[in-house]
Amino acid sequence: MFGFLGEAVRNYRTTGAVAPSSRGLARAMTSNLHTCEGPRRFLEVGSGTGAFTRHILQGMRDGDSLDAVELSAPFARRLDDDVVAPHRRCHPGQSVRVHQCAIEEAELDGPYHAIVCGLPFNNFPLELTQRIFDIMLGLLAPGAWLTYFEYVGMRPMKAPFVGGGGRRALRSHGDFLSELERDHNGRRTLITMNIPPAWSVHLQAASPSEDTHG
Numbered sequence: 001m002f003g004f005l006g007e008a009v010r011n012y013r014t015t016g017a018v019a020p021s022s023r024g025l026a027r028a029m030t031s032n033l034h035t036c037e038g039p040r041r042f043l044e045v046g047s048g049t050g051a052f053t054r055h056i057l058q059g060m061r062d063g064d065s066l067d068a069v070e071l072s073a074p075f076a077r078r079l080d081d082d083v084v085a086p087h088r089r090c091h092p093g094q095s096v097r098v099h100q101c102a103i104e105e106a107e108l109d110g111p112y113h114a115i116v117c118g119l120p121f122n123n124f125p126l127e128l129t130q131r132i133f134d135i136m137l138g139l140l141a142p143g144a145w146l147t148y149f150e151y152v153g154m155r156p157m158k159a160p161f162v163g164g165g166g167r168r169a170l171r172s173h174g175d176f177l178s179e180l181e182r183d184h185n186g187r188r189t190l191i192t193m194n195i196p197p198a199w200s201v202h203l204q205a206a207s208p209s210e211d212t213h214g
Helices: 002-010 023-029 051-058 073-090 126-139 154-161 163-183 208-213
Strands: 041-045 065-069 095-099 112-117 140-151 187-191 198-204
Touching: 023 051, 023 140, 023 187, 023 198, 041 051, 041 126, 051 065, 051 073, 073 095, 112 126, 126 140, 126 163, 154 163, 163 198
Parallel strands: 041 065, 041 112, 065 095, 112 140
Antiparallel strands: 140 198, 187 198
């Protein structure tokens, strides 16, 4: 817990949380992962210390693969040592790789059957958020789901402290995320048993028929 808090203070723009995510949020974030037949390919972006990774690994079968992308070097080392390495030893038929880099720099080869994202988008410039979503949506298989989360009321809570330009940026962020939900069959789940409470947001890639018929 204290290691997580220290990393959050040092790198608040990219960490975004002061406590690990709850089991309830982890279950909601991974609820779409196991709806397709194997072998399945999963991508996790912003893995942190593995709160969501553990739930992904629990549902994996032989032949499945996971790419976990984490920018923070301390978090990536802890993820690999404490979560991924033990799983590899027990499940040699599954491929799990940790990429210690930004998602824009990761060498990834889609398509993925599901993507889970733990990045704190409300801390990012809008252009970076747009670029990251473009990358992730471009890596999704047709009809597959991308899930991210955001804390309840985060933008209104930040608004009084960021000045006029900051408030306009927060509104633009909200407008962009709302547009994503409208365009990608968006669904939300409220998780009250989390610190703070959070929404898990699910976006679906277009199916081949939707691509054809608009």
